Amino acid sequence: MRTGYLDGRSIAALAREHGVSRGAIRTAVTDLMPEHTAAAHDDTPAPELPVALDMPGKVADFLRAADLEPAERAALDHGVTVRRGQGYTLRVSAVPAVHRGLLARCQPLDGDQGAPAVPAPRKARREYENRVSTLTPTGP
Incomplete structure (x- = not known):
């Protein structure tokens, strides 16, 4: 054999x-x-599969105005808008690393040293953070 x-x-x-x-x-x-x-x-690491997460509209609006990496920009551009009452949610399908990158870029919504945080965007960022934290962590 x-x-x-x-x-x-x-x-x-x-x-x-x-x-x-x-x-x-x-x-x-x-x-x-x-x-x-x-x-x-x-030699071949397991590829990360895309995951669809709902991103609050306030976070999506902030990120659209930010300077993003091409993969992050593409994920936002291909997101599907879902209307929710007065606001909206953007359903973003991307690999977990892109979701973590987007979350890191919206950190200013929590407020800076000199500027206080506005409650609604801060809550929206925390909601997205909770959704991203459910993804399995990669690496040590």
């Missing part, structure tokens, strides 16, 4: 030849040749 795998035979062909499942062949290859399977999986 090892020779057949190294010669480029498919896992399905090896499974038919030995009369076992493809999963059994994969397990055997992993057990017999860990250096071949570990190297294939160590």
